[in-house]
Amino acid sequence: IEEFMRAHVAQLFNPAVEISIADKQTFGRLCQDAHGREMFAKFVNMQRCNSQKVNESTFYKLTHSFALVLFECYDADDFIPCKTLMNMAFTYYHVPEISSMQFSQETASDNDTKEKSENKKQKKNKNLSKKGTNGSSSIWKAANLWVNKEIKGIKDSLSAMENGDKTNAEEKKSTINQNNNATKEKDDEKVYLYDALKNQVIWKSLRFWNAAFFDAVNVERQQHCSQIGWNDLTPEERENANEVIRNVTFGQLGTFINNMKYLGIGQKTCLEFLRKQCIIGNLSKELYQTLKCQIETPLPC
Template sequence: MTQVVGSQTSLQSWASSLSYDSQAEDYNEPKEFMRKFVEEVFKTPHMIDIDKKARFGELAQARSFHTEQGRLWFARCINAKRCCKCVTEASFFSLIQHFSVMLFECNEAEDFSPAKSLMNMCFTYYHEALTPGGQNRTKEFLYSYLRQQPIWRSIRFWNAAFFDALQCERSLRPVITREEVESNRLQAVTDELHYQENITFGQLGTFTCNMHAFGLSKDMVNEFLRKQVTIASLRLDQVKLLRENVERMYSGVSSDDDDDDDDDSAAADDDD
């Protein structure tokens, strides 16, 4: 009887160990798959066969914890390659294909954190294409091929992505010690307010430019801007600059053109 109990205990222990090992292996599988998959996208995109594409699609879909890990690790692995901004034509179009799948699934799952990272990468990776005359090369970025993704039309995405971007910026700021606050309380509070204003102002400038680049309507951009400047209580001069920049983008006038106009006006005044 003792031998039977001991045997059962040993069997249960072995089964438990096997289950744990299996779970650990399953947990790491999305990470390892995406690491190798992204490596192939950048180095040998022609070697990605139908089975790998099928597995990529499974990990991208919004069904389970594993798929959340798949989306997360795809974004992380893509981000880790940003030192190689200029890619081959084959890699460029492979990135477009797989970004399209992942962004669609992120939108379906409302999984906005990896989508925000991929949004940034849309303005990072490019390839050099020949101009129609064939004389010169021009940079083509991913975003110009991904404008029709449904996620860009989601104001929920932009609000969540903006909040995430602010949190990332804030995490880079050294934590103020109690001694520093107590020794110069007013200055510490003032510095913190200025810091928060500046990162919000900077991120809003970036986000509104990105929204314009994705072809979103001026009304949508202004609505996003209105909400965020209200939440952040930005200064009136900062709000004015942001609104003027949106007007400039949608009127097709660059800041350089404005500067040229100012120079021309100044020259005319001098002539007078």
Template sequence: MTAEIVCLTSQRVNNKKVDEQIFYRLVQFFAIALFECNDSEDFGPAKILMNMCFTFFYEDGRPPNKQFLYNYLRDQAVWHSLRFWNAAFFDALQYERARRPVCANGDGQEHLMDDRHFQENITFGQLGTFTCNMRAFGLSKELCLEFLRKQCTIADLREDQVRMIRENVERCSDQYGQ
């Protein structure tokens, strides 16, 4: 199954819009793959599929014109697992941290402050994305806020950052009608 996911990942760079028949085949494939990921607690591929749910779409001519995969995959059990969200969030943070160039000549306090700000910014950005994704998949506002509270405590985010993400969860609630 991982080979299929890698193939889909490379395809989404070229073409995000698919015709209706392909779209519904993707819905079926994703549903099966997500079931397997949840059943085996293999959350890496599920995280990749989550991102693809917000990428692939077809246009049916009715408002809203773009129909994304996430609209059809909200009932998947993996989305309702906090284990998935915690694992996917940790993986996303690790990925972003690994992309940072290593500074060989950091000079003490200034280097530590730069690193602290870098870590804060990564966590802040990922939490905004993840909580909005959680709402899009139909998770309750309360569950999203609990996830946010735990992750903000772990990361020791500033109160103004926490407030902005909370406000984002509220906006996502309005956007997704939940």
């Protein structure tokens, strides 16, 4: 399982590699195993050392694979790999190649080519979902259906961006010619994986958020706190340890609330999660109010 997942993740991040039907079916089968999901999350996490920016091909391959693993995590109440994949969904991004020069150079034939390409991709995805004959094929079919819907939403948004920019194409043309690649990337819109994964059912589960939060706090607490037994600590050391735990809890709550909001979780669920974790973490009313304000503050447009 480990060797297959290592090789499979490497293929996902290689834009020149097209995943075979057989490998997709094997991947779907291994994702039904807890060790398989753990290894997938582990190797995806390791890939961020190479680059967090991926091209279009890798972006869509990752979207399909994440969808399947998140579905299996939800079905098996396996929340730790899901927590890792959530963090990776906020890590990997794709920068669409949109520029005013491209808009001014587009022709009717280009639009026809794009439309044929999209139809070809949709047809290919439908064929892939029909070919699977083992137990994992129905899961791939379900994953492909909703992922295609999410990807269509992202492409529609990018199309709207293109139409809005066309009117200013000529004014910006000379400026764009002078920009280098670094400046261009800052101006471009980053599309993160979570944008295509917002409708995953596991995000709606408070059990996932509570379990993932407990694991995140526990991991960070082990990094900051002494390994000496609690009974061996002096009163001052115990108070210092409690303060560290409160700070860790507060920091992690801020991160989790932010993720919940970007994944479309409603205020009611966020507040329920916050209340429970503040009680467990023994946070003060002032810290609770600070985090409550974070929930109630709209996300930037």
